[in-house]
Structures are given as C-alpha cells and as structure tokens.
Amino acid sequence: MTTAAQAHEAHHDHHPTGIMRWLTTTNHKDIGTMYLVFALIMFMVGGAMALAVRAELFQPGMQLMRPEFFNQLIGVHALIMIFAALMPAATGFANWLIPLQIGAPDMALPRLNNWGFWLLPPAAILLTLPFILALFGIGDGAIATGWTFYAPLSVQEGIGVDFAIFAVHLLGISSVMGSINIIVTIFNMRAPGMTMMKLPLFAWGWLITAFLLIATIPVLAGAVTMLLTDRHFGTHFFNAAGGGDPILFQHLFWFFGHPEVYILLLPVWGFIPHILSAFSRKPTYGYKAQVYSFWAIGILSLVVWAHHVFTVGMPVPALLYFMYSTMSISLPLAVLFFCWIATMWRGAMSFETPMLFATGWIILFGIGGLTGLVLADVAADAQYHHSYFVVAHFHYTLFAGGMMGMMAGTYFWLPKMTGRMYSEKLGKLHFWLTAIAFNLTFMPQFFLGLAGMPRRIPDYALQFAEFNMISSIGAFILGLSQLIFVYNIVSCIRGQGEKAADKPWEGAEGLEWTLSSPPPYHSFTVQPVVK
Amino acid sequence: MATEASHYYVPNPSLYPFILSVGLLLMAAGFIFNINHYAVGLWMLLLGFLCVLYVLFGWFGSIIDESESGKYKAWEDRSFRIGMIVFISSEVAFFAAFFGALFYMRNISVPELASFDPNFTMYKDFLGTWPTAGPGGMVLGMEYKPPQFTPMAAWGIPALNTLILLSSGATVTWAHWGLLKDNRRQLVIGLFLTIALGILFLGLQAYEYHHAYTEMGLTLGTGAYGATFFMLTGFHGFHVTLGTIMLIVILLRSMKGHFRPDHHFAFEGVAWYWHFVDVVWLLLFVLVYWL
Ligand SMILES: [Cu+2]
Numbered sequence: 001m002t003t004a005a006q007a008h009e010a011h012h013d014h015h016p017t018g019i020m021r022w023l024t025t026t027n028h029k030d031i032g033t034m035y036l037v038f039a040l041i042m043f044m045v046g047g048a049m050a051l052a053v054r055a056e057l058f059q060p061g062m063q064l065m066r067p068e069f070f071n072q073l074i075g076v077h078a079l080i081m082i083f084a085a086l087m088p089a090a091t092g093f094a095n096w097l098i099p100l101q102i103g104a105p106d107m108a109l110p111r112l113n114n115w116g117f118w119l120l121p122p123a124a125i126l127l128t129l130p131f132i133l134a135l136f137g138i139g140d141g142a143i144a145t146g147w148t149f150y151a152p153l154s155v156q157e158g159i160g161v162d163f164a165i166f167a168v169h170l171l172g173i174s175s176v177m178g179s180i181n182i183i184v185t186i187f188n189m190r191a192p193g194m195t196m197m198k199l200p201l202f203a204w205g206w207l208i209t210a211f212l213l214i215a216t217i218p219v220l221a222g223a224v225t226m227l228l229t230d231r232h233f234g235t236h237f238f239n240a241a242g243g244g245d246p247i248l249f250q251h252l253f254w255f256f257g258h259p260e261v262y263i264l265l266l267p268v269w270g271f272i273p274h275i276l277s278a279f280s281r282k283p284t285y286g287y288k289a290q291v292y293s294f295w296a297i298g299i300l301s302l303v304v305w306a307h308h309v310f311t312v313g314m315p316v317p318a319l320l321y322f323m324y325s326t327m328s329i330s331l332p333l334a335v336l337f338f339c340w341i342a343t344m345w346r347g348a349m350s351f352e353t354p355m356l357f358a359t360g361w362i363i364l365f366g367i368g369g370l371t372g373l374v375l376a377d378v379a380a381d382a383q384y385h386h387s388y389f390v391v392a393h394f395h396y397t398l399f400a401g402g403m404m405g406m407m408a409g410t411y412f413w414l415p416k417m418t419g420r421m422y423s424e425k426l427g428k429l430h431f432w433l434t435a436i437a438f439n440l441t442f443m444p445q446f447f448l449g450l451a452g453m454p455r456r457i458p459d460y461a462l463q464f465a466e467f468n469m470i471s472s473i474g475a476f477i478l479g480l481s482q483l484i485f486v487y488n489i490v491s492c493i494r495g496q497g498e499k500a501a502d503k504p505w506e507g508a509e510g511l512e513w514t515l516s517s518p519p520p521y522h523s524f525t526v527q528p529v530v531k
Numbered sequence: 532m533a534t535e536a537s538h539y540y541v542p543n544p545s546l547y548p549f550i551l552s553v554g555l556l557l558m559a560a561g562f563i564f565n566i567n568h569y570a571v572g573l574w575m576l577l578l579g580f581l582c583v584l585y586v587l588f589g590w591f592g593s594i595i596d597e598s599e600s601g602k603y604k605a606w607e608d609r610s611f612r613i614g615m616i617v618f619i620s621s622e623v624a625f626f627a628a629f630f631g632a633l634f635y636m637r638n639i640s641v642p643e644l645a646s647f648d649p650n651f652t653m654y655k656d657f658l659g660t661w662p663t664a665g666p667g668g669m670v671l672g673m674e675y676k677p678p679q680f681t682p683m684a685a686w687g688i689p690a691l692n693t694l695i696l697l698s699s700g701a702t703v704t705w706a707h708w709g710l711l712k713d714n715r716r717q718l719v720i721g722l723f724l725t726i727a728l729g730i731l732f733l734g735l736q737a738y739e740y741h742h743a744y745t746e747m748g749l750t751l752g753t754g755a756y757g758a759t760f761f762m763l764t765g766f767h768g769f770h771v772t773l774g775t776i777m778l779i780v781i782l783l784r785s786m787k788g789h790f791r792p793d794h795h796f797a798f799e800g801v802a803w804y805w806h807f808v809d810v811v812w813l814l815l816f817v818l819v820y821w822l
Binding site: 015016020021023024025026027104105106108109110111112114115118119121122125126129138139159162163166169170173176179180181183184187188189214215216217218219221222223225226229232233234235236237239240241242243244245247248251252255522 | 621
C-alpha cells in the first residue's frame, strides 16, 4: 500500500499539455477556467441573439426575419443566457474559489467535476444545431416556444423541441454533478477550524444553490420527459382528452423555474458581501443574519412557484397562498439588503471597478426585486402578466442581479486568477456604459408593459414605437460595451497589464488572498488551520 | 482531518469524462433523429452507446483499481458517501415529478374535466372515476363510449413483487452482515439471492406489461392512468435493472476477494441504492396499484 502511494506521488505532476490538458484535467482551477470561458463565449452568443431581436423590434412592422425565426431567437436566447452563461459562470467561480476559500486541496470528486463541464458543450450543440439543420432542410429550426416549453404548443412543434429537451437533460446532469461535487466539497474538504459558521458567504450561497438544484433540476427533467412521451409515445400528461392538463406542465416547470431564479442569484449574493466589505474596509455586517436569510429564501423558493401562472385560473385560496408566500420572500431579502448597506455604512470606501459594479448592482437588483413584488400581487398581475413589464422585471433581476453580479466578481477575482491587473480605466468605462445602457434598454420596457405591449411578439402597435426604439438603441450600446469586458479579461489572461499582488485589494479577507497570484497549480496540499 | 490533509487522493487526468459526454451527445442526437424518422439516428445511437459502455468499463475499472490499491482512505470514503446520498436525493426528486403528475391528474385535472356544466362541455358523460383513460374519443351528440381497458389489480403479481423486493432488501442486509463479519460465504450467497430476487421481479414486471398490452387493453396511450402507470413503473423497473447490474458487479468483485470489513463503500453505495428502489416500489404499490 505504501509503495503504491509513493508511486502515485511520483507520477503526480505528469500532466498532458495542449488540448489534452483541457480534455482530461482533474484540476479545479483548470475546470473553473473552462466553465468561465465557456460562459463568456455563450454570453456573447446569447447576446447576439438578443441584439437580433432588438433590431427587429427597432421599428414596428416586420423588417429582418420571419416571425417563426423571431420566436426561435427569443427562446434560445433565454435558454443560453440562463443555462449556458449564468449557471456555468456561477459554477466556474465555485470551482475556482470554493477550494481556495475553504482551504481544500481540490474539489472532492475531480473526475466528476470534469464530466460536469464537458456535458455543457454537447448541450450547447444540441440547442443550436437545429438552426443549422434547418439550412439543410432538416426540421424547421430551433425551439420556438419560448424558454418555458409550454404545452400544448411544445407538443405540436417540430424537431427543435426534441433537441431542446435533450439539451435540458444534459444540462441537468451537468448541474446535478456540479451540485454533488460542491456539496461534498463543502461538507468534507474544509480546512481544520473552518466551521460551517466560519464558511465564506460565497460558499454558503453556493451550498444552498446546490441543494435547490438537487431538489428541482430532476423535476424539470421529469417534466420534459413527459413532454417527450406526449410528443412521440402517445401519453396524455398534458392533453385533456386523456385526463391530463397543459397546466400540469406549467406547475412542474415553475416548480423548477422559480427556484432557478435563486439558483442564479444565490452565488451572487454570496460574493457581493466579500466585495462590499473589501472596499469598505470593514468586516461583513450580519454574517449570521445573511446565512439564515439564504436558508429562508432557499426554502421559501420551493413553495411559491404558481405566482408565474396566476392567470390560468386557480381557486382563490391557492391564489392567496401563492401571493402571500411569494411576498414573504421579500422579508429575508430585505434583511440581505440591510446587511449589504450596513456593511458599507461609515466604511472607508473606495470605488474600484468591482465596487462600482457591486454598489450599482444593489440599486438595479433592488429595482428588479421591488417590481417582482408588484407582479406577485394577484390583482396587479392580471394586468402585467405576459407584458413587457415582466420582461423588464426579469432582466433587472437576471441581467443586473445575475450578470452584473458576475461582472463584479470577475473584476474582483480576476487579478487572483490570472496574476495580472485589468485596466482600471477600461473597467470603469465598462461599468458606466453597462449601467447606463442597461437602464436605457430596460427602463422603457416597464412603461411599454404598463401601456399594454405583450411580450414575445415580433411586431407591435404604432403607439409603442418610440420606447421600443430607445430600448433597441440601449441594447446595442449595452451589447457593444461588453467587448470592453472581453478585452479586459483576454488581456489579463495573455499576461498584459501590471503584475497583481497576492492581495491586490487592501481590505480583502479570506484564505484565497494568502496564496500567490495566480495561485500554484496545486494549492493547499497541506491544509491551513483556521483560528 | 488535519493529519490526513496532504493525502487527499486527486486522480490523474482522465479522458473518460470527455468520451462519456461525446457518447451522450451521440445518443441524444441519434435518439432524436430516430424518433423523427431519420435513418442515421440508429447508427448514432449505437455508436454513442458503445462510447458509454467503453467509459463504464474503463472509468469504474480505474476506480476499482484505485480502491484495491489502497488509494482511498477514510477521507475519500466520506466524499463518496456524501456524494451517493446527494445523488439518491436527486433521484427522489425525479420520481417526485411523476408522483406529482399522478396526484395532479387524479385529484385536480380529471375531477375538473368531469365537473363542467353539461351544457357547455363536450365531455358531459364523463364521470371522472379513477382509473380513467380520460374523456377523449367523445364526440358531441353521439353516445359516449369510454376507452376499454382493465386496470392493474394490486393483489396478484404486484403484491408478490412487493414481497420479492422486500425480501431482497433483507438478503442484501444479510450479505452486509456477512461482509462485516468477514464471512465471504454469507456475503456471496446473500448477494446472489438478492440478484436472483431482482431478476425475478423484473421477469414478473415484464410478464405484467406483456399481459397489459396484449389482453387488458392497457397501454402507454391509455390516458391519465396508462401514462402514469407505465412511466412510474417503467422508470422504477429501469432503476431495478441498473441496481441489479450494479449488484452483479459487486458480486463478481466479492468473489474475487475485494472489500474488507472496514473498507467497502462500493457495496454500501449499491445497497443504499437498492433500498431506495425498494422504498419507491412501496410508494408505487400503495399509490399506483392499490389506492
Ligand atoms: Cu418566480
């Protein structure tokens, strides 16, 4: 046994290079890097689709594409942004940071970790392949139901739905494998002395995220499996003729879909406190309150799903229950907002790019949260449901709350990951362009929704023309300013820019800053002891 | 944990995960082409399946080698245990989706379809009693002929199958006791009995399915009842099949002298999985067959 162990040690640093390094790696940093790069690429792909949509909506009337193609673009845009950009970005950060933050030698199940990543490119291929197949006369393009797959439309549609169903299956396996890995790592790989209540908030946020994924992703897998059998094998899950119900699909979908919002947000809520405390040069305010709020929100998120389907005709007691339970989520969320602001209170604040993103994020995500409260009101929702108000609301939560949070995290940890400082000037420019263009894009959509413009339409009444034009101009500025983001990241990876100190941010706390920048390939082979 | 810190086993780079993903991509795309009647689908499906099979042998083979050469100590073992528990939890959530669909159809959508004002529904003769194939096939102005099928009775083969699976849970525990006492004979006999019971269960399920399709008029297309019956019991049967294959691997390893009384996570992981499949069956028996 000892000889085997020694032989293993001797072979330990023998690693393939080139492409094989990335195909075979079991290293958490390599895998994290692949996740993050994949997320960035898919962010650009999904963004390009959004720009095509906004180009079509620039003016009333049909200009650029057929309505079916428009429908395909909005659905695939959403699926890519959620499953192939935001979620992989969060998992990439988890892979990079959790072992460093908890003092672990690596993730607990390294090969499984690699599999979790390599399921993503096949899923992205399945999602987008129907676009290409249609050019060769196979099928009629990608899924055109919107990202929600609602039956009976999704039962009747073409081959694109089948591809999307299996893409969701692969993404689901990937998420479950990633979650298993993160849960095991946090429970089993912490450095001595790192008790659960000393765990960095990012790890806490991800732990709850992983639990939510384990509880809900399999339900989505079940729902799309029923969809598949309804489409091809004669079952009647979503068909009233057989005693089924299309609304059953909506319940199953949103049982996953609502927690999914928190799956996307909890990792961000996890790293915002790290950033706020670093640039306020103060410890995080209300650590315990934040952990308990994470738990409260995680658990509540599993029992509020039907607020997405208030208008399908539910009994009044059910409407009331889902309204009050949804609104009660704002209580723990308000605790979080209080803690974020209190962390900055009377701090010695400075506004480097990560802090700009973090503070801007609080305001914009706050708008997303408050407009969600409006939609949670059954009576008000009767007017706003399926209008552009909803589109504006979820972009404030998912672009501002999700993506801009990821950007804050990227600027904060990029020097640690690459060993290089990004250009602060370009970073600030990126922030201001993003924040302004984002509001320019989505603020008008609230008013479009209030005025009655429905979502998911390629053409609209003349009265909506001005606001749509403003929104489209904003969208193009927003999209193009992301090139600055890409440039900043690429130049850090290529080793341009100043060398980063081990702890580039004066007020930063945590084990990851005790390592060099970039950290060694195998960090914490001897675990640190946390006091 | 501190003393073991430098010894956590991080496996060497491996191509298996990548090949597995490629295999799954081929299988998924092949399956899609196949059900949409493109001939290439079958070949892609087959090729993908070969990839997956290759990885199953290779990946699990290297895990077994690593385990037998003593690379996994208590710390690694704990990772596997927590991981297996989380994985089984995700399986519970998967079955919950189908039980949820059963609950929804039985208690919400079917009663609602039967409750409409007779003047405003084409389903006015539909009574909504369970089991039902739904109101379909009803034509306005014509006499309603409900689809003919016989529901599955609980107290024949299904009750016998309950007994079989419960005993297999007992035999696998008995095998575990044998392993803990380092009694190889008891371990091997216990595992062999468990596998035999598992295969017997699957045989009876297959017979029941055949009977349902050929004589009872009960198919996947038999409305709410047929869909939930076949999807729930079908996925359960699929899990029993996987469990049986895993048990066979464990049996072969036991006969080769693998496992020690203090080091046998693979055995326990499979036993947990088997008990999970057992519990799902109990729920199925009560909610699908009996009530
Ligand atoms: Cu929701």
